[in-house]
Amino acid sequence: MTTAKTINLNLKVWRQNGPKDKGRFEEYRASDISTDSSFLEMLDVVNEKLTIEGKEPIAFDHDCREGICGMCGTVINGRPHGPEKGTTLCQLHMRHFSDGDTIAIEPWRARAFKVIKDLVVDRSPLDKLIQTAGYISANAGGCPDGNAVPIPQEIAEKSMDAAACIGCGACVASCPNASAMLFVGAKVSHLGLLPQGKPEAAMRAISMVREMDRLGFGNCGNERECEAECPKEISITNIARLNREFFKASFFSSVM
Amino acid sequence: MQLDAKIPGGPLQDKWDRHRFELKLVNPANKRKYDIIVVGTGLAGGSAAATLAELGYNVKNFCIQDSPRRAHSIAAQGGINAAKNYQNDGDSVWRLFYDTVKGGDFRAREANVHRLAQESTNIIDQCVAQGVPFARDYGGLLSNRSFGGAQVSRTFYARGQTGQQLLLGAYSALSRQIGAGKVKMYPRREMLDLVIVNGKARGIIVRDLVTGKIESHSAHAVVLATGGYGNVFFLSTNAMASNVTAAYRAYKRGAVFANPCFTQIHPTCIPVHGDYQSKLTLMSESLRNDGRVWVPKDPKDKRAPADIPDSDRDYYLERKYPSFGNLVPRDVASRNAKEQCDAGKGVGDTQLAVYLDFADAIRRDGKDLIKSKYGNLFQMYEKITDQNPYETPMMIYPAVHYTMGGLWVDYNLMSSVEGLFVLGEANFSDHGANRLGASALMQGLADGYFVIPYTIGGYLAGESLDEVTDQHPAFTDHTKQAQERIDKLLSIKGKRTADDFHRELGGLMWDNCGMARNDKDLAMAKEKIRALKAEFWENVLIPGADKDFNQSLERAGRVADFLEFAEIMITDALARRESCGGHFNDAFQTEENEALRDDENFCHVSAWEYKGDDQDPEFIKEPLVFENVKLTQRSYK
Ligand SMILES: Cc1cc2nc3c(=O)[nH]c(=O)nc-3n(C[C@H](O)[C@H](O)[C@H](O)COP(=O)(O)OP(=O)(O)OC[C@H]3O[C@@H](n4cnc5c(N)ncnc54)[C@H](O)[C@@H]3O)c2cc1C
Ligand code: SF4
Ligand code: FES
Numbered sequence: 064m065t066t067a068k069t070i071n072l073n074l075k076v077w078r079q080n081g082p083k084d085k086g087r088f089e090e091y092r093a094s095d096i097s098t099d100s101s102f103l104e105m106l107d108v109v110n111e112k113l114t115i116e117g118k119e120p121i122a123f124d125h126d127c128r129e130g131i132c133g134m135c136g137t138v139i140n141g142r143p144h145g146p147e148k149g150t151t152l153c154q155l156h157m158r159h160f161s162d163g164d165t166i167a168i169e170p171w172r173a174r175a176f177k178v179i180k181d182l183v184v185d186r187s188p189l190d191k192l193i194q195t196a197g198y199i200s201a202n203a204g205g206c207p208d209g210n211a212v213p214i215p216q217e218i219a220e221k222s223m224d225a226a227a228c229i230g231c232g233a234c235v236a237s238c239p240n241a242s243a244m245l246f247v248g249a250k251v252s253h254l255g256l257l258p259q260g261k262p263e264a265a266m267r268a269i270s271m272v273r274e275m276d277r278l279g280f281g282n283c284g285n286e287r288e289c290e291a292e293c294p295k296e297i298s299i300t301n302i303a304r305l306n307r308e309f310f311k312a313s314f315f316s317s318v319m
Numbered sequence: 320m321q322l323d324a325k326i327p328g329g330p331l332q333d334k335w336d337r338h339r340f341e342l343k344l345v346n347p348a349n350k351r352k353y354d355i356i357v358v359g360t361g362l363a364g365g366s367a368a369a370t371l372a373e374l375g376y377n378v379k380n381f382c383i384q385d386s387p388r389r390a391h392s393i394a395a396q397g398g399i400n401a402a403k404n405y406q407n408d409g410d411s412v413w414r415l416f417y418d419t420v421k422g423g424d425f426r427a428r429e430a431n432v433h434r435l436a437q438e439s440t441n442i443i444d445q446c447v448a449q450g451v452p453f454a455r456d457y458g459g460l461l462s463n464r465s466f467g468g469a470q471v472s473r474t475f476y477a478r479g480q481t482g483q484q485l486l487l488g489a490y491s492a493l494s495r496q497i498g499a500g501k502v503k504m505y506p507r508r509e510m511l512d513l514v515i516v517n518g519k520a521r522g523i524i525v526r527d528l529v530t531g532k533i534e535s536h537s538a539h540a541v542v543l544a545t546g547g548y549g550n551v552f553f554l555s556t557n558a559m560a561s562n563v564t565a566a567y568r569a570y571k572r573g574a575v576f577a578n579p580c581f582t583q584i585h586p587t588c589i590p591v592h593g594d595y596q597s598k599l600t601l602m603s604e605s606l607r608n609d610g611r612v613w614v615p616k617d618p619k620d621k622r623a624p625a626d627i628p629d630s631d632r633d634y635y636l637e638r639k640y641p642s643f644g645n646l647v648p649r650d651v652a653s654r655n656a657k658e659q660c661d662a663g664k665g666v667g668d669t670q671l672a673v674y675l676d677f678a679d680a681i682r683r684d685g686k687d688l689i690k691s692k693y694g695n696l697f698q699m700y701e702k703i704t705d706q707n708p709y710e711t712p713m714m715i716y717p718a719v720h721y722t723m724g725g726l727w728v729d730y731n732l733m734s735s736v737e738g739l740f741v742l743g744e745a746n747f748s749d750h751g752a753n754r755l756g757a758s759a760l761m762q763g764l765a766d767g768y769f770v771i772p773y774t775i776g777g778y779l780a781g782e783s784l785d786e787v788t789d790q791h792p793a794f795t796d797h798t799k800q801a802q803e804r805i806d807k808l809l810s811i812k813g814k815r816t817a818d819d820f821h822r823e824l825g826g827l828m829w830d831n832c833g834m835a836r837n838d839k840d841l842a843m844a845k846e847k848i849r850a851l852k853a854e855f856w857e858n859v860l861i862p863g864a865d866k867d868f869n870q871s872l873e874r875a876g877r878v879a880d881f882l883e884f885a886e887i888m889i890t891d892a893l894a895r896r897e898s899c900g901g902h903f904n905d906a907f908q909t910e911e912n913e914a915l916r917d918d919e920n921f922c923h924v925s926a927w928e929y930k931g932d933d934q935d936p937e938f939i940k941e942p943l944v945f946e947n948v949k950l951t952q953r954s955y956k
Contacts, residue, residue: 081868099705100595107818108595114816114871119862122870124385126558128598130699131483132389154702179529180868187506190386194498198491199450203370203768204441206448210405213459223452223477226484230388254450 069095070162074109076121077169082177088167098158102145103128103135105157122181130154130294133229136236137182138169143233143292151231151294171232173241175279186232188278189246196270197250199260212258225252227295234289234297240281245289247271248301251308265312272309320575320928322941325729326430331947335434338730342777350375353779354538356523358510358565360387362482362760363743364544365489366767371542372501373492374772379536380493381505381525383560388490391546391558392763395482396603396696398466398474399760401439406463410471412436417948418469419758422648423723423751424900424916425950426578426924428943430730431748435758438765443475445768449488453477467604467649467756474757479603479695485760489767508534509873510565511801513541513572513739514793520739521787524797526805528873531866533798535789540738540775543569544767547722547744549582551881551888552833553825555719556588556601562877563884566726566745574734575926575939577727577747579884580892583754583901584834585720586652589703590672594822599718600703602675603696604756607645607652609680609689610713612636614673618663624674624712635659643955650753650901650914651955653717657834658912660716667714676712717834721759723750723901724891727926727941731774732766735926738782740775742766747924752900805865808875813858817875820855820882824848828885836892837905845889852882887927890935897921909952918950 072093079086091113096105103125110120125135130151137152139145145155160166168182176184226249234245251268254260260267283302290299327338345353353376357368360382368380382390402415415436420427443461447453453475454462466474477484496502505525511533512524522537548563549555570576587602613632615622620631635655637644647655656673659665666672681689686709690697697708704714725747732740732748743763750758831844855878863869898907898914899921907915916922922943927936 097593097595099592101597101703104595104597107597111816111818114860114862115814117862120871122868126384126389126560127391127394128559129394129600131480132384132391132393132558133386134384134389150702154699156702156705158705183868186385190388190494190497190504190506193388193491193494196498198495199448200495201445201448201492202373203366203445203492203772206441206444209403209443209447209453210460214455215459216455216457219452219455219459222450223454223484226452226477226487227480229483230386253452257450257452259448260450 068098070098070160072096072160073165075165075167078181079178081180096157100157101153102155103153122183124183125153128153131229133231136171136231136233138236140167143236144294149294149296171236173235175241176232189230189232191278192243192247192271192274195274196267199254199263214257218256222253222256225249225297225301228297229295231294233292233294237288237292239286240284242283243275243280244283244302245293245297247275248305249297251305252301255308264308268305268308269312320735320939322727322735322926322939323729324428324941325731331429331433334430335437339773342773343780345776345780347375351377354379355540355542356536356538357542357544358523359544359546361390361392361544361546361743362486362489362763363767365486365493366764367542367544367742367771368502369489369492369496370768370772372496378502379505379538380502381508381510383509385506387493387504387506388487390486391561392486393483394558395760396479396601397605398464398476398481398757399485400473400757401443401475402436402473403440403443405461406472408471410473415439415473419755420948421953422755423753424914424953425751426899427749427751429945429947435749435762435765438769439761441769442761442764446485446488449491451477451484451488464605482760511568512797513569514797515572515736516787516791516793517785519737522789522794524801529868531869533801535794535798537787537789539779539784540740542740542742542771543745544742545745548884549719549722551885552719552828553821554591554596554599556585556599559598564877564880567880567884569726569739571929574736574739575727575928576887577924577926578724579888580895581723581752581901582719583649583721583723584653584717586649586656586717587675587715588718590667590669590714590716601720602700602715606675606693606696610675610677611679612645612673612675614659614664614666640955647955648753654834654903656717672714672716674712675715677708721754723747723752723754731777732770733778740771742771752902809861809865811857811859813860815858816860817871817878820851820859821878823851824882824885832889832892835903835905838893841889841893845886848882848885855879855882887936891925891927894925894938895921
């Protein structure tokens with residue numbers, strides 16, 4: 064490891080007791096933070112101190128701390144997951160901050176996501192989107208041999224690019240319209256690119272887009288903020304593919 | 320208690336087919352009359368919940384995270400094994416079976432492992448049909464890599480994100496059933512107790528982690544797929560919420576716990592670098608396919624790695640194990656790293672690390688090829704350590720990774736409590752004393768997609784179950800107990816946080832019940848853990864309220880269970896008077912420092928039955944019978 068040093072920071076953290084509480088920023092000092100620690104480990108240190116002082120620690124979601132589960136995520140100085148490109152909050156290290164910095168930490172803000180407490184929000188609308196049609200209908204058992212249908216490597220790779228979405232919701236939080244188009248586009252692309260996903264492709268695109276409206280997500284205004292902030296660098300071309308699927312389906316299919 | 324593994328008769332190859340035929344069936348129209356609780360949404364729980372719902376059962380599915388898609392399985396990197404023999408390199412169901420039994424140091428059941436190898440091929444077909452974007456060759460066929468000590472290429476993968484893609488497959492199947500109303504999903508719930516009525520598992524008590532409300536849920540059968548207990552060590556590669564609570568609560572209600580001391584220490588993790596550290600990050604084992612492990616020959620050699628010429632390096636795995644080299648199984652690789660560091664040859668600031676060097680591979684294959692194979696891993700390494708592994712060797716050290724022990728189950732995956740089934744890492748069934756790479760994903764999905772759907776039907780069809788609702792007195796009683804425990808925890812208002820206790824517990828376990836164990840230290844650790852547990856219940860400080868989103872309270876409950884469970888691990892480690900796989904007792908080793916088994920006296924599963932809080936659990940033996948493989952000393956020379 065590099066020779067770590069320690070830094071001191073001023074935190075402005077959003078505290079909110081529940082969905083009905085108005086919420087406010089509170090200021091804390093984070094002292095002697097190793098630059099080798101992650102952002103979440105920095106919050107751990109602050110929380111241990113708050114606890115010992117008899118105060119309530121800051122609630123935040125996290126689990127894998129490896130950038131793959133999609134559970135973590137807050138807005139850091141106005142940017143979802145913080146300043147590093149292609150990085151989840153748990154993989155953001157304190158070496159990217161300087162001694163004396165002030166850091167504002169807020170929850171995802173979007174009409175579809177309610178605050179549960181402090182930095183924790185309810186992202187279940189993303190699950191609902193998948194429940195509508197974000198799958199291939201293949202019951203367990205009786206599937207053809209895995210090699211029965213060759214899939215060109217390039218297609219498999221493209222599908223995998225889209226499948227890398229971790230469902231964190233940063234795209235929604237970064238979008239001025241709080242749209243979930245990048246998330247939906249990624250799923251529609253992941254499945255629709257594969258031969259196995261084609262039979263339901265039209266239905267999938269239409270159902271997911273309708274459900275998105277119903278759940279209170281906004282429309283895509285082509286602002287491209289989502290792509291810039293996505294920790295998995297999901298490409299905005301997935302939204303174009305979603306739009307194509309959607310229009311193709313609307314014009315040529317009877318599922319409308 | 321007697322344990323009957325219920326292994327079907329007949330030749331090994333025919334057991335599963337025959338058993339499936341003999342199992343009673345639930346009439347399709349009757350399936351909807353049965354409620355099944357599945358706790359966990361990882362590969363095991365997610366696939367089980369989806370498949371049981373597809374069959375027509377009513378499923379209630381629970382998980383701790385905010386979404387079923389975030390279960391710890393999501394983090395698996397390297398791949399999943401299957402005996403497809405697509406590479407025509409000599410693989411077969413039998414070979415996968417044999418490798419798994421041998422890799423587990425002959426401490427797993429032949430029949431279970433053989434079934435696992437048989438079902439492995441169906442898993443791949445299932446996942447492809449669901450849209451899992453496995454890696455493919457130029458011709459569009461599925462690609463394989465060799466992994467974790469296997470001499471054939473049978474590992475299927477999706478970049479370094481295999482667990483993620485397989486889990487998203489199971490999650491999509493699950494989501495489809497949630498959408499169809501066949502699965503009712505309960506996220507942000509933590510199981511706190513198991514409810515047994517008339518000797519049968521009939522429900523669970525959970526805490527709603529958002530509101531703090533204690534809920535009762537009844538069913539005709541309960542399936543636990545709650546993952547492993549590696550976090551007893553505090554630092555591990557497991558996700559933060561991974562816990563033993565669900566399994567431990569079931570244990571306290573009568574389910575026996577098997578082989579708790581069998582834990583796997585993974586050889587290639589990013590070393591510990593500070594006491595604020597919250598978890599360890601795995602670097603996929605696939606890296607050992609191209610990386611070479613070494614330390615300086617001279618402990619005093621403090622030169623930068625690039626300045627140390629080949630002649631002054633010790634490629635100790637290649638030297639000691641010429642035929643397997645850097646690809647020896649995990650337990651062997653881990654113990655050797657520890658041995659080098661104990662001999663003072665460790666590298667880096669803490670001297671608790673060895674080099675994993677890609678310079679030769681880059682020279683041979685070019686940077687681009689190495690990048691295409693390991694790009695995301697190299698990137699992850701650089702993000703965490705701020706060092707560029709294309710230019711300087713990685714530093715790695717072993718870390719706790721997987722727990723082979725778990726709740727005891729019979730061939731039907733039913734625990735010693737009737738109607739309680741246990742799947743995935745939470746059970747003990749298939750990996751013996753050491754798990755081979757890429758076999759956990761295989762086991763989780765085999766259990767969920769292809770085993771439980773049959774065996775649970777056999778159970779339900781064969782039982783006449785009373786009508787039990789969540790109003791039954793057992794639920795009221797267990798709810799009260801769960802609430803009292805929470806009240807007690809919150810009332811202590813001591814001086815140390817739960818994390819602080821957890822860290823101390825983890826240190827004790829790592830030092831004394833980790834890679835190499837000895838009787839004296841084990842006994843000492845047991846005493847210290849008892850004292851720590853006593854202190855916990857007098858001095859833990861939990862802020863916040865009960866009926867609220869309270870992460871400190873969640874963690875404290877898990878730490879309380881780890882403190883009790885750690886003792887059972889030690890009891891088990893002390894009782895096993897041999898070394899095997901992940902359990903290495905210094906007193907039992909060959910002249911070449913390999914694990915020395917005692918097949919005469921210890922060729923068995925050690926199961927432990929709860930006998931009260933302040934008593935040692937009772938030992939129950941399930942002898943292991945090997946009819947198809949010959950027990951040999953593992954050799955990777
Ligand atoms: C970093 C890493 C990499 C790995 N790579 C590989 C690999 O390449 N190949 C391989 O085969 N294996 C790998 N493994 C091992 C493998 O990932 C796990 O063994 C496997 O995924 C476990 O799956 P599971 O379904 O049993 O449990 P988990 O995925 O751990 O799921 C547990 C579920 O139970 C829920 N749960 C737990 N406790 C409770 C409770 N008290 N109440 C309610 N719900 C609860 C959780 O919310 C979660 O949904 C890896 C492991 C790690 C840590
Ligand atoms: S598209 Fe990117 S930002 Fe949006 S949920 Fe997926 S990973 Fe997160
Ligand atoms: S904690 Fe899992 S992605 Fe950050």
